[in-house]
Amino acid sequence: MYFLIPASAAVIVLVLTTIVRTRRKLKDKGLPPGPKPLPLMGNLYQVDPAHPWITFAEWKRYGDPVYCQMFGRDVVVVNSERVAQDLFEKRSRNYSDRMSMPNMLEPYGLAFDTAALNHDTVWRGHRRVFQQTLRPETIVAYEATQFRCAANLLKDMRITPESWWKHIRKYSAAVIMGAMYDHELPMKPEEDITFRTMVEGADLIFIIASAGMIALLTALPFLRYVPAWCPGGRWLNAENSLRRMNALINTPFNTLKKRIASGEAGPCMMSEAFAKFEDMSKLEDAERIIKDACGTAYIGEYIPTGSTLIVFTLAMILYPVVQKRAQEEIESVVGVDRLHEFSDKPLLPYTEALVRETLRWRPVVPLAISHAATSDDIYEGYSIPEVGAAVIPNIWAMTRDPEKYPRPDTFDPGRFLDANGHLTKDTCEISFGFGRRICPGRHFARASVWIAIAQILASFTIEKAKDASGNPITPAPEWATGITSQVF
Numbered sequence: 001m002y003f004l005i006p007a008s009a010a011v012i013v014l015v016l017t018t019i020v021r022t023r024r025k026l027k028d029k030g031l032p033p034g035p036k037p038l039p040l041m042g043n044l045y046q047v048d049p050a051h052p053w054i055t056f057a058e059w060k061r062y063g064d065p066v067y068c069q070m071f072g073r074d075v076v077v078v079n080s081e082r083v084a085q086d087l088f089e090k091r092s093r094n095y096s097d098r099m100s101m102p103n104m105l106e107p108y109g110l111a112f113d114t115a116a117l118n119h120d121t122v123w124r125g126h127r128r129v130f131q132q133t134l135r136p137e138t139i140v141a142y143e144a145t146q147f148r149c150a151a152n153l154l155k156d157m158r159i160t161p162e163s164w165w166k167h168i169r170k171y172s173a174a175v176i177m178g179a180m181y182d183h184e185l186p187m188k189p190e191e192d193i194t195f196r197t198m199v200e201g202a203d204l205i206f207i208i209a210s211a212g213m214i215a216l217l218t219a220l221p222f223l224r225y226v227p228a229w230c231p232g233g234r235w236l237n238a239e240n241s242l243r244r245m246n247a248l249i250n251t252p253f254n255t256l257k258k259r260i261a262s263g264e265a266g267p268c269m270m271s272e273a274f275a276k277f278e279d280m281s282k283l284e285d286a287e288r289i290i291k292d293a294c295g296t297a298y299i300g301e302y303i304p305t306g307s308t309l310i311v312f313t314l315a316m317i318l319y320p321v322v323q324k325r326a327q328e329e330i331e332s333v334v335g336v337d338r339l340h341e342f343s344d345k346p347l348l349p350y351t352e353a354l355v356r357e358t359l360r361w362r363p364v365v366p367l368a369i370s371h372a373a374t375s376d377d378i379y380e381g382y383s384i385p386e387v388g389a390a391v392i393p394n395i396w397a398m399t400r401d402p403e404k405y406p407r408p409d410t411f412d413p414g415r416f417l418d419a420n421g422h423l424t425k426d427t428c429e430i431s432f433g434f435g436r437r438i439c440p441g442r443h444f445a446r447a448s449v450w451i452a453i454a455q456i457l458a459s460f461t462i463e464k465a466k467d468a469s470g471n472p473i474t475p476a477p478e479w480a481t482g483i484t485s486q487v488f
């Protein structure tokens, strides 16, 4: 038994030495301030796994940016818009890469995703596709699809209002499938193979790309071989994921190709992209790039747009006065005899302010997608490490800046209006990220969210559900984490 005493002492000495060495190393490097990491674990144990953005925002007390360590990686968190502009906009050449995740991208079939690509020529090809198809001038072509899908959303809500969550998810899928692939969903979308394939793929990405899963698969890469039939294997098994990702990209593409050949296909983003890129010399690469970019756009619209509309629903339940004011504005401009159209938008400033406030109040991509630097950098005297470091814009913290947004937890569209009731210049663009990596689908997303919100407000009043005794139930939403934050 006595041998345990010197052994324990040796372990304690070893741990203490490592702590001292780690701290000295960090100090020597001149890294930004931050909470003290533990050896091996780093700062992981201090982070709220369900709401990491809240922990990161609290670390603002150390300074901005903040340095910490997670999963053996250097992590730099940016909590203010000022620093985000300095790094991601003014120094965008250096801060537009993504973290390397060799254990995940290829094996799990995620390498197609624009958001995962490094700042290289393939990524530039993707951005060219988006630039051609998702510019403010070009997205006007998809307004008819957005209008039709919003009208279908109202129909669904009228028939089964209790399934509103499901209808919103269907709407966000229908809009992008219509605009991207000219694919119209049937009344029962679950009977549509393309819909099922895409929803299953997007839901899987949501889980695999969550911080917890990345940590697990980085630490224990052999988990990718867990058979799909084992508990958790559906998500861990790499082959299963690869198959689903291939289906997500290829199923709508092959269907559209057949319809183009038979002359049945109407105009859509993908055929537009092919028309624009016809002259590209490496056609095989061009086809791959267009397919992959369109597959990414599906994920981009389906999850965050749906989540934004769910946030809107929650806000309307909690803030009936806001809802009433928007409905009064809509009724006074559009009346009650017709659904409104995109051309009514300039006459509805409060409704637009409500959309901006929805994006701000609960940003659905609260930590954006981690950027990475291509070379070491010095910022305000601190060194920002290059190799493997994640540089995370904490959008959640920025939308909570009390100087810019007083009483940030209150849902108040009025903060986007001036004293004369005109919209201010602040469009809450930060909810779409920064610099060269800013969300290329933001104009399309805003239009999808706006038309749905305006039509819902014109047609329904959203209220609290009632319990068996007829008492209103105040919702206590939980937030699911992944790439996006979703209410459920």
Ligand code: HEM
Pocket: 114, 115, 116, 134, 296, 297, 298, 300, 301, 304, 305, 308, 364, 365, 368, 369, 370, 371, 393, 431, 432, 433, 434, 435, 436, 437, 438, 439, 440, 441, 442, 444, 445, 446, 449
């Ligand atoms: C309300 C809806 C949406 C929100 C809040 C949102 C937000 C974001 C954010 C925060 C990023 C990360 C930006 C960064 O790294 O700094 C992003 C990236 C991206 N989004 Fe969106 N997005 C939305 C809808 C869409 C739509 C509709 C599309 C496509 C049609 C789309 C396509 C993309 C793509 C491709 C990227 C990766 C860009 C890159 O890495 O270069 N998003 N989005």
